[in-house]
Structure formats: C-alpha cells, structure tokens
Amino acid sequence: MVRQEMAVHLKLLLIHTTILSLVSALTLPSQVSPKSIxxxxxxxxxxxxxxxxxxxxxxxxxxxxxxxxxxxxxxxxxxxxxxxxxxxxxxxxxxxxxxxxxxxxxxxxxxxxxxxxxxxxxxxxxxxxxxxxxxxxxxxxxxxxxxxxxxxxxxxxxxxxxxxxxxxxxxxxxxxxxxxxxxxxxxxxxxxxxxxxxxxxxxxxxxxxxxxxxxxxxxxxxxxxxxxxxxxxxxxxKPQRTHLDETAPIAVGSTLAIAVLMTVTGYGIFRYFKIKNVQYNTME
CATH class of the missing domain: 2.40.160.110 (Porin)
Structure with missing residues (x-):
C-alpha cells in the first residue's frame, strides 16, 4: 500500500513538472527584452x-x-x-x-x-x-x-x-x-x-x-x-514594424496552462482517493 501511495505521489510530481514546462513554453516566446523595444x-x-x-x-x-x-x-x-x-x-x-x-x-x-x-x-x-x-x-x-x-x-x-x-x-x-x-x-x-x-x-x-x-x-x-x-x-x-500586443498571447497561454493544471490535479486527486477506497475495500 505504501509503495502504491509513493507511486501516486511520484506521478503527481511528474504531472506538475510537465505543467510548469508547458507554462514556460507558452509564455516565454511572448516576452520581450527591454533592450529590444x-x-x-x-x-x-x-x-x-x-x-x-x-x-x-x-x-x-x-x-x-x-x-x-x-x-x-x-x-x-x-x-x-x-x-x-x-x-x-x-x-x-x-x-x-x-x-x-x-x-x-x-x-x-x-x-x-x-x-x-x-x-x-x-x-x-x-x-x-x-x-x-x-x-x-x-x-x-x-x-x-x-x-x-x-x-x-x-x-x-x-x-x-x-x-x-x-x-x-x-x-x-x-x-x-x-x-x-x-x-x-x-x-x-x-x-x-x-x-x-x-x-x-x-x-x-x-x-x-x-x-x-x-x-x-x-x-x-x-x-x-x-x-x-x-x-x-x-x-x-520602410514603415517601422509595430510591436505585437503581448497581452493576448500571455493571457491565452496562462489560461490554458491553468486549465490543464486544474484538470490534471483533479484527476490525480480522484485517482488517489479511488486507490485508497479500493485498498480499504480489499482489506475488508
């Protein structure tokens, strides 16, 4: 049972790491260095x-x-x-x-x-x-x-x-x-x-x-x-290229990342309690 719980925690940790990487991938391209403006x-x-x-x-x-x-x-x-x-x-x-x-x-x-x-x-x-x-x-x-x-x-x-x-x-x-x-x-x-x-x-x-x-x-x-x-x-x-509005890409990327994070976290919690319930019923 302890091994199963450790496995669940490890999966959740991997999921959070993946989500953080996704957030960085979505927001970093939209950032502009002050020197480039x-x-x-x-x-x-x-x-x-x-x-x-x-x-x-x-x-x-x-x-x-x-x-x-x-x-x-x-x-x-x-x-x-x-x-x-x-x-x-x-x-x-x-x-x-x-x-x-x-x-x-x-x-x-x-x-x-x-x-x-x-x-x-x-x-x-x-x-x-x-x-x-x-x-x-x-x-x-x-x-x-x-x-x-x-x-x-x-x-x-x-x-x-x-x-x-x-x-x-x-x-x-x-x-x-x-x-x-x-x-x-x-x-x-x-x-x-x-x-x-x-x-x-x-x-x-x-x-x-x-x-x-x-x-x-x-x-x-x-x-x-x-x-x-x-x-x-x-x-x-030639006309100076205007800088694209950075607000929209960052907002969309952040919203998508939060939605995915909440979904995966909710699924992880659901799986955790389901495993605990199965283990309890098996012990009975």
Missing part, C-alpha cells in the same frame, strides 16, 4: 531599413511646392549637401513647475552654411531667427554608407516663447548623438516622416525638464554629392 512614433522608421527606387530627375521639378529645399554649394564642386523637408523643431521645458513648449517651423529662406572639404565628414548648418540646426554627416569606415553622426539644435533664450528660463546668458542646446539613417554612398535618403528626439547634455547645466524634437516631413536628404545638382536615386525608408 525601440521607442518609436507610429510613423518613424527604423534607421537604414529601405530599398532603392527611381531617382528624381531634378529637385526643382519633383519637389513639393510646400517643401523647403536647403542647398549648400561648395565653391569647387558645386552642390555637395541637399536637404528637402517640411521641418519643425520643438523645445519643451519646465517653468514654475508647469510644462511649457516653444516650437518653430524652419522657414524656406533660412540661412544655409556648411563644410564639404573633408571627403569622409561634412556638416550642414541652417539658421533662422533665434535658432540654429546643425547636422553632422560621416561615412562608415569602408566608405559604403553615409549617415547622420550628430544633430545639434541651439536656441536663443531671448526668444519670447522661452521667457523666464534661467540660462545665465547661454544658448539652449539639445542633441541627438546616435547614428541616424545609414544610406548607401551615392544615394539620397527619402522618408515620409522622421521624428528625432533631442536631449540636453548635463555638462551644459540645462534648465529643468529640457528636451526637444526635430520633425522632418517628406524628407529627402543627401550629403557627399560629387556630380550634378540634384538628388540621386533615393534609398526609401
């Missing part, structure tokens, strides 16, 4: 994901009339950096413990400056009233791709929208220091919308709550232009 707007695309498409014949003919074109011309080679976009910058900050925001569209007549003397690095500067946007470009070590190496937004604290911010006479600066939009050399980059987060550098002693963003709508961009005055073939971005 990319905080992206719904229309923001994953940098570098794209395909080659037919180039625009000329910037003037194929450019949306509502879009601004910012062109930096090198005195030796002609146009070397070309940017087309409907662009807006936002600066957020705390003032008297309240969230405040200053924003500005980048005008079509903004002052454009830059430098293309280095074959592997260049920059484009766009300035307008109270603002200066700096885009730094670089190439990968093998020279196969170009990318945005750094974005810097400098804002004057004298702007009416920024009244009350304590900056001690310094410019308000925001940065994006991660690689953006790697693109094959000789191609332009095109995207319906790119939203770039901007954050302060703590070494600048920024005011409380400072952050910002650069939104580039209908973007087309190309640095390192060596021939011609217009964009080359566009490396178009």
């Amino acid at each position: 990319i905080k992206l707007s719904s229309s923001t695309t994953e940098p570098g994901s794209g395909s080659l498409v037919t180039p625009a014949s000329t910037a003037s003919k194929d450019t949306d009339s509502e879009l601004a074109v910012y062109r930096y011309i090198n005195s030796n080679t002609g146009t070397c950096i070309l940017l087309q976009a409907d662009a807006v910058v936002e600066v957020n900050f705390l003032l008297n413990n309240l969230d405040e925001q200053a924003d500005s569209y980048i005008p079509k007549d903004a002052l454009v400056d830059g430098n293309c003397k280095n074959e592997d690095a260049s920059f484009l500067s766009i300035s307008w009233k109270g603002y200066r946007l700096l885009l730094n470009f670089a190439k990968t070590p093998g020279g196969e791709r170009w990318y945005i190496d750094n974005v810097e937004l400098a804002v004057s604290p004298d702007l009416y929208q920024l009244r009350g911010i304590q900056t001690h006479g310094k410019l308000i600066k925001l940065y994006h220091k991660e690689i953006l939009i790697p693109t094959p050399i000789g191609k332009s980059y095109a995207c319906e919308e790119v939203d770039i987060d901007l954050i302060p550098d703590e070494e600048d002693n920024p005011p409380p709550g400072l952050r910002g963003s650069l939104l580039l709508r209908k973007l087309q961009l190309q640095p390192f232009i060596y021939k011609g005055e217009n964009f080359e073939a566009a490396f178009e971005c």
Whole structure:
C-alpha cells in the first residue's frame, strides 16, 4: 500500500513538472527584452531599413511646392549637401513647475552654411531667427554608407516663447548623438516622416525638464554629392514594424496552462482517493 501511495505521489510530481514546462513554453516566446523595444512614433522608421527606387530627375521639378529645399554649394564642386523637408523643431521645458513648449517651423529662406572639404565628414548648418540646426554627416569606415553622426539644435533664450528660463546668458542646446539613417554612398535618403528626439547634455547645466524634437516631413536628404545638382536615386525608408500586443498571447497561454493544471490535479486527486477506497475495500 505504501509503495502504491509513493507511486501516486511520484506521478503527481511528474504531472506538475510537465505543467510548469508547458507554462514556460507558452509564455516565454511572448516576452520581450527591454533592450529590444525601440521607442518609436507610429510613423518613424527604423534607421537604414529601405530599398532603392527611381531617382528624381531634378529637385526643382519633383519637389513639393510646400517643401523647403536647403542647398549648400561648395565653391569647387558645386552642390555637395541637399536637404528637402517640411521641418519643425520643438523645445519643451519646465517653468514654475508647469510644462511649457516653444516650437518653430524652419522657414524656406533660412540661412544655409556648411563644410564639404573633408571627403569622409561634412556638416550642414541652417539658421533662422533665434535658432540654429546643425547636422553632422560621416561615412562608415569602408566608405559604403553615409549617415547622420550628430544633430545639434541651439536656441536663443531671448526668444519670447522661452521667457523666464534661467540660462545665465547661454544658448539652449539639445542633441541627438546616435547614428541616424545609414544610406548607401551615392544615394539620397527619402522618408515620409522622421521624428528625432533631442536631449540636453548635463555638462551644459540645462534648465529643468529640457528636451526637444526635430520633425522632418517628406524628407529627402543627401550629403557627399560629387556630380550634378540634384538628388540621386533615393534609398526609401520602410514603415517601422509595430510591436505585437503581448497581452493576448500571455493571457491565452496562462489560461490554458491553468486549465490543464486544474484538470490534471483533479484527476490525480480522484485517482488517489479511488486507490485508497479500493485498498480499504480489499482489506475488508
């Protein structure tokens, strides 16, 4: 009788082990590591994901009339950096413990400056009233791709929208220091919308709550232009894949596992008492 009871307990232990394995198999695939989650707007695309498409014949003919074109011309080679976009910058900050925001569209007549003397690095500067946007470009070590190496937004604290911010006479600066939009050399980059987060550098002693963003709508961009005055073939971005809702798979898996566990446990208890009853009747 003791051996039979030990056998029943052993079976129940094996059943519970199997159920735990089943629960792990059902829930683990749905878990996502925090490092894999990319905080992206719904229309923001994953940098570098794209395909080659037919180039625009000329910037003037194929450019949306509502879009601004910012062109930096090198005195030796002609146009070397070309940017087309409907662009807006936002600066957020705390003032008297309240969230405040200053924003500005980048005008079509903004002052454009830059430098293309280095074959592997260049920059484009766009300035307008109270603002200066700096885009730094670089190439990968093998020279196969170009990318945005750094974005810097400098804002004057004298702007009416920024009244009350304590900056001690310094410019308000925001940065994006991660690689953006790697693109094959000789191609332009095109995207319906790119939203770039901007954050302060703590070494600048920024005011409380400072952050910002650069939104580039209908973007087309190309640095390192060596021939011609217009964009080359566009490396178009693809929409960022949205993460699937993890709640449903986890809920279904957990419910199924619990149901199976209850069924098997109930059957084990039923079998245990049935064996005890049979043993009792046999003894009588």
